[in-house]
Amino acid sequence: MGSDLVHVLLVSFPAQGHINPLLRLAKRLASKGLLVTFSTTEAIAHMMQKANNNITATNTLTPIGKGYLRFDFFSDGWDVDHPQRNDLDAYMVQLNSVGPTSLADLIERQASEGRRVSCVINNPFSPWVLDVATDMGIPCGVLWVQSCAVFSTYYHYLHNLAKFPTSSEPHISVQLPGMPLLKADDLPSFLLPGTPYGCLTELILGQFKNLSKASWVMVDSFDELENSILESISPLVPITPIGPLFKSIDTESDSTSVRGDMWKAVDCLEWLDSHSPASVIYISFGSVVVLGGDQMEEMAWGLRNSKRPFLWVVRPTENSADTRLPKGFLEEIEGQGKVVQWCPQDRVLSHPSIACFVTHCGWNSTMESLSCGIPIIAFPQWGDQITNAKFISDVYGVGLRLGHPKGGPLVTRGEVERCVAEMTDGGPKAEEIKKNSMKWKEAAVKAVSIGGSSDKNIQAIVDDVRGRAENQNGPKADV
Structure with a gap:
């Protein structure tokens, strides 16, 4: 295939919650006519390759829309x-070193193989990626994988732009613009x-360390959802909503088989x-x-007592197949519930049977x-x-809060049963939540449709990347 395509390299922090949105962005960019290479560490690649048949480290190209995706x-x-x-502190030192x-070796190898990198995009948990790109003279961008609200909260905290709780005043409230x-x-x-x-506080605030080096700061959100926050934070940090990436190209068959699961997903769709x-x-x-043993027990029996059918993803504890489920629970729920270790969540949430x-x-x-x-029962x-749950219940109006922190550390089985019943009983509150949920679904689809707010934003970024690539020396990628 001899067409010249601008080559973009996406570098993900090695964690499932970072891989998913960045891989979705990779597909979206490819669909716009770019050659996109998705990269993360070899250790995570090993897990992805075991869980997904089409994740390879070869030069295999997957056609997506007008472009191609490779790994x-x-x-x-x-x-x-x-x-x-599994020691985060030690691992971060190693990864940063x-x-x-x-x-840099990977980028140089791409050039030697005829795929000069014209743009690098990363998750901000690895700010050194921007250093590498800048030192090599490559334009770069960042995909923020949390909400604009949380971005603004961290930014105001880091730069002392608002008063936050302290040891002497632990209970004060915070008012931020928008x-x-x-x-x-x-x-x-x-x-x-x-x-x-x-250590996580330092890591999270460190995400802002190199943002000034990024030509584009993107966020997996959409203007209609966080408009007032975007308007208030944009003068401080230009941030561009390009989501929901989950909805961007879910109808394009070439992309749906490319998944970034780190664990083998159980096919629950027939069930x-x-x-x-x-x-x-x-x-x-x-x-x-991972919920503690007591909370697992209360959650389990609350679901059982709800008498509703349920699908529950329960990850094994570290270095063990133990899932902390109560003794005899699986026998008790036979015919009612299904417990799996991992599942294709995007497909599950899109299924009409989900309440x-x-x-x-x-x-x-x-x-x-x-x-x-889909209505939400929030258990942050x-x-x-914690902040997302506040917006889910009080701002977006799409969910109920299960066990607010003031209610104590343990949410009882009775509270679980009550929340499930309230959400599914067809009462006024449940109907209001469902109505709001459908409103945001329609807004999300509109945002990523051709000509929608997020689609226009991502097209502008693609055009900018192409324009900068034309000003760089050397040939583009010959795929």
Whole structure:
């Protein structure tokens, strides 16, 4: 295939919640007529290749729309089974030390093979990627993988533009431009005094370290959803909504088979097909959150006692197949529920049998729910999930809050059962939530449709990338 295409390299932080949105952006850029290489560490590549048949490190090109997608990976310097791989502090030191050289080698190899990189885009959890691109004279961009609201919150905290809770005043509320009043327990938990996750606070605030080097700061959101926040933060940091990436090209068959799952997904669709429309409760707390044993027990029996059919994703605990499910639970739910270790969440949420989503409120899951018009039962655990839950219930009007922090550390089975019943009983509150959910689904589809707000934004970025590539020396990629 001899057509010249501008080559864009996307570099993902090695975590499922970062891979998913960046891979969706990769597909979107490819559909606009670019050659896109998706990259992350070789260790994560090993997991992706085991879970997905079409993830390769070869020069295989997947046609998507007017362009192509390929994969290539770089070393983090550790073996796949290195004993410190699950120690975030140690791993970040290793990645920050080895990553820049490994990535620079990958970029140089692309050029030597006739695929000169004209643009680099990364997740901001690896700010050194922008250093590498800038040092090599390559235009670069960032995809922010949380909400504009959370972006604004972190930015105001970092630059002391608003008063936040302190050890001496732990309960003060925060008023930020374009946002509702945020109580202390509505804020991202990493910003609260006494947080036990100091390393994550540093990592998150470090995302802003090199943003000035980025020509484009993109966010997986859309103007209609966060308009007032975008208007208030844009004069400080130009940020461009290009989402929901989940909805961008879900009808293009060439892209749907390319997935970035780090674990083998169980096909639940046939099981869902056997259930009535809007009857199944879907529960998943993402790839990181693991509930404690007592909370698992209360969640399990609450779901059982709801008497509704449910699909529950339960990740094994670290280094163990133990899922902390109560003894005898699987036998008790036979004929009612299905428990799996991982599933194709995008396809599950798009299935007509899903009634609502019990979620930790990670931004990916939040955007997927909004895009599919699925009501939410919000059960946030930490970080930005807390703020997302506030917006889900009080701003977007698409969900109920399960176990607000003031209610205590343990959510009982009775509270789980009550929330599920309220969401599915067809009462006025449930109807209002469903109506709002469908409103945001329609807005999301419109934003990414040809000529929609996000589609125009991403097309402008593609045009800018092409224009800059024309001013660079040397040939484009010959695919």
